[in-house]
Amino acid sequence: MQFVTGKKEEKTVLLSEIISGNYTHKSVVLRGFVHTVRDMSEFSFLVIRTFEGIIQCVTSTEVTKDVVASLKEGMTVEVQGEVHEELRAPNGYEIILTRLLILSEPAKDSTMPLPISKWKLNTSLEAKLSLRPIALRNIRERAIFKIQEGIVRGFRDFLFSEHFTEVRTPKIVAGNAEGGANVFKLEYFGKKAFLAQSPQFYKQTMVGVYDRVFEAAPVFRAEKHNTTRHLNEYTSLDFEMGYIDSFEDIMNMETAMLTFIFELLSKDYKKECEILGINLPKTDKIPAVRFDEAKQLVSEKYDRKIKNPFDLEPEEEVLIGRYFKEEYDSDFVFVTHYPSKKRPFYAMDDPSDKRFTLSFDLLFKGMEITTGGQRIHNYEEQVAKMKDRGMNIEDFEHYLMIHKHGMPPHGGLGIGLERLTMRLLEEANVRETSLFPRDVSRLEP
């Protein structure tokens, strides 16, 4: 009988360990992709790519120029050799080769369809997306999704430290929380089902169980419009918290969370921030302005007529962002008290003026990245608001169960992960910040 007892000792070392100087003048084994081969006439450089970056290897009497010349981009290899400091090499170290082993090869007649070893892929977004599996191997491209990993880690780690519980709610649902037509329909064993537009009902439900909950998971919106800021499938970072005093508690929590995330990025994702040239924004003091005031301020400063006092156009969002950058040097601004008509049925109206809600959006460099607010927790109040809107109470039996049997005052928010990443990187198209974007015309790869 054979037994599996756990991880074996790794034979290979990490690139980061070499760069930190732990292996200088020592022999190391490393595995990675053939990134480039450069003929320097007397010798050649073989540059190897691992998940941590690239390292230069130098040919020798043991591993000759001829051997390295026969290598091809896309092969994976195991190399062995002695580490030396070399200031002119990428990352300051190089390996003098003593052994080289080919681990795998690309297809016989293949040529790399994109110049992935270049610093920046100077190809169209369309080409990058069609060749996504390969394009992502580019060091700059892949850094984008390490940043995204960091954002989600920060989101979770911060909320765990604030006593939130992580939940997993269903994506196949019987009804849709956000209303509207942008919902994907599904055949479910002869019944009609939908893909969840948000975990709204379920995260509220779970507040009744754990007081504070969060989820980072896919949501689905059947938006028919091809815009630079919409995806049909994206990651929603949701949290929901009970026992709040007001919806401002949620804005406070988000502000502290963003601060935590950006600190984590500056620490654990420093390399990727440098690769992408990210300037991490300040979050110590985020202005909060009422919806109607924001419209007024922007209208006055930029001489723009208010067309609809109950709606915010994308151009107005951009101008509000600009206003608070110019006046308060802030990349972020909370816009509060959205009109009731523009918010879902579960939003709590402002008792002092029922035309508005105790809700907010967070704009980041002029784009909405978060929607949040306080929810109605009282059963009679929720039922009345639904009836006012002509909704059928019976359709929401399972949701209203939580109000019926008691809910604490609560509220929460949803953050679009890809949009947050997009604004942080100042990308022009949200597709740049989704690994495999889904839009009206794109279902592959």
Next chain:
Amino acid sequence: MQFVTGKKEEKTVLLSEIISGNYTHKSVVLRGFVHTVRDMSEFSFLVIRTFEGIIQCVTSTEVTKDVVASLKEGMTVEVQGEVHEELRAPNGYEIILTRLLILSEPAKDSTMPLPISKWKLNTSLEAKLSLRPIALRNIRERAIFKIQEGIVRGFRDFLFSEHFTEVRTPKIVAGNAEGGANVFKLEYFGKKAFLAQSPQFYKQTMVGVYDRVFEAAPVFRAEKHNTTRHLNEYTSLDFEMGYIDSFEDIMNMETAMLTFIFELLSKDYKKECEILGINLPKTDKIPAVRFDEAKQLVSEKYDRKIKNPFDLEPEEEVLIGRYFKEEYDSDFVFVTHYPSKKRPFYAMDDPSDKRFTLSFDLLFKGMEITTGGQRIHNYEEQVAKMKDRGMNIEDFEHYLMIHKHGMPPHGGLGIGLERLTMRLLEEANVRETSLFPRDVSRLEP
């Protein structure tokens, strides 16, 4: 202008802080659900429930029996009072009330449909699932999903420490990875789309980018059978790693990961392990046995005829689990070298006997909780195997792109989170370990 600067000081204390003795003889403020009210003739106990558990409050001249008698289960309250040690109280402490404030109330004519304040809900699974939003408020029920949170935390934290990158792959896909008919179809802007049965193609793709990746996300299977161990939507814990020497590297990694998870549970989820009476299994030495040998061993020991040498029936899985418990005192057993016919087209065949694959399942107490193995990385080999199976190469253009342009030797696995939780808790039905289970007849709540 108002500014949001981050989290405010909490007015309330945590139950865990009271229990750890930090507030003895001090006045505290706490918020929570009215769990129970007990009339003790001279005074009353008001038991409050928070996400951390329950605490007993005692009436006083300031907050009288009459006031507490008017409270109703499902209300949420803020209480203030002095903390005293009281060995007879749950958790060893009680609060002598000085102030009580009702924060919210259930519907006027509502009565709690389940005895959620009891230790164990002695109701049918059917009733529990229909009233899930309320049933989950029971302390034992909610402990199940804290354990599940812990498993996912352990999975992620371990893999981060092993230099894996977290990825988010699309759930709406153009083709299906696992084959077979159990796939949900979707109307996608006039095109046919599917819900992902697994992140298989995408996680392999991402090995070409980050060497080692993982994802914990929903997957969808349109299984038409109502069994105690199938769900139509579940959470798959997937990892995939490059530069492996053999598929045994994956079993080693999983073993180390399970050890890490169970250590985390014993430390950070001790309370929930006690509530649920969990005996954490040993993972220091997991037996690994070939598929054909396992069938033989079980056939001999339990006098059972081998019906089909190329398939494993659920009853055989149970017996294999029993065999290794009896002979080696192990709750886990790796069954290796599954027949090629039973594995997908991307599984690598054993070069020494092509009828079998370099793959494995992990059985936990007689049930499959993991499927894994080495994948084909060579383009020509993959194309040949697909053609052998009569597959259309053109349908897999985006997937085969990674083989064409080079992939390291790699493999990985997928773990069914709900099944792992189910076996750990020795639950009889996997629906017990899904927050809001989806099955053939259940789409709500």
